[in-house]
Amino acid sequence: MPGVHDDAVAIATELTKLRRAIHAEPEIGLDLPRTQRKVLDALDGLPLEITLGESLSSVTAVLRRSGVAAPDIQTSGLSIYPNYSSSSGVPRGYQVSEQLTVTLRRLSTAGSQISAAARAGGNATTIDGVSLNLSDTSTLLASARAKAVADAKAKAAAYARALGRPLGPVISMSEGAPAQPFQPVPYAALPSPSRAASSVPVHSGTQQLSVTVTVVFGLA
Numbered sequence: 001m002p003g004v005h006d007d008a009v010a011i012a013t014e015l016t017k018l019r020r021a022i023h024a025e026p027e028i029g030l031d032l033p034r035t036q037r038k039v040l041d042a043l044d045g046l047p048l049e050i051t052l053g054e055s056l057s058s059v060t061a062v063l064r065r066s067g068v069a070a071p072d073i074q075t076s077g078l079s080i081y082p083n084y085s086s087s088s089g090v091p092r093g094y095q096v097s098e099q100l101t102v103t104l105r106r107l108s109t110a111g112s113q114i115s116a117a118a119r120a121g122g123n124a125t126t127i128d129g130v131s132l133n134l135s136d137t138s139t140l141l142a143s144a145r146a147k148a149v150a151d152a153k154a155k156a157a158a159y160a161r162a163l164g165r166p167l168g169p170v171i172s173m174s175e176g177a178p179a180q181p182f183q184p185v186p187y188a189a190l191p192s193p194s195r196a197a198s199s200v201p202v203h204s205g206t207q208q209l210s211v212t213v214t215v216v217f218g219l220a
Contacts, residue, residue, distance in 0.1 A: 056098050058120040063102060066113045072103040099128075105135065111199035118200075130202065137209055144211040145175070152215040160219060168218030176212035 060073055077099030082091035102117075104110040110130075118125050134140070153167075160167040 056100070056121070059100070059117045059125060062116045062120040063113060066109065066116055067106070068102060068104065068113065072105070074101045075099070076101040107132075107202060107204055111202045114200045114202070132202075132204065132207070134207060134209070140209050141211060144209055145213065148211045148213045149173075149215065152213055153217075156215065156217040160217070163219070166220040168220040171216040171218050173213060173215045176214070 063073060064070070075098060079097045079099075081095045081097070083093045083095055084090070085092045104113055114127065114130070118127060157167045
């Protein structure tokens with residue numbers, strides 16, 4: 001069946017071009033008119049059974065209504081999977097899924113926002129995980145640097161006293177790249193229907209910032 005094979009190859013080629021075009025020009029934010037129109041136009045021109053879902057629109061709309069800013073909602077992935085019938089090797093349709101990365105800036109409302117997004121998307125929504133990060137580390141890092149330098153100076157002075165020499169001036173100082181705090185919180189399941197109104201518990205716990213400095217002192 002060369003005709004069927006040629007059609008399948010053409011469809012696969014067009015979908016590959018579409019995927020590459022979307023990844024080359026990602027769209028950031030809640031409203032995805034350019035990406036949505038591009039996908040719909042491309043699929044509409046193919047001899048396929050197309051089923052349009054509203055899960056993503058529902059999720060993003062709920063997040064926006066809950067106070068999440070548009071720049072904090074970003075498309076981070078797009079997948080297109082063929083659906084085959086049992087009697088043919090030719091796709092009868094395609095399933096399109098999109099992944100979002102969302103930044104929630106208020107821990108007190110994060111649980112309810114996650115729960116609302118999961119309910120809005122229904123069974124089509126999967127929450128891959130949650131990571132907790134500090135939005136502003138400048139003050140903490142400044143304090144850590146001051147303590148690290150003071151600690152280095154105290155240790156150098158102790159070594160100088162042990163050698164019977166006064167501590168001299170700083171010859172050089174360098175700082176290593178600080179480790180970024182990261183705390184993954186996996187969520188394997190969505191809220192059950194019986195507890196749909198409950199919020200996902202999100203616990204802040206503690207995080208540690210560290211600074212590594214190397215200071216070389218001379219001896220007077």
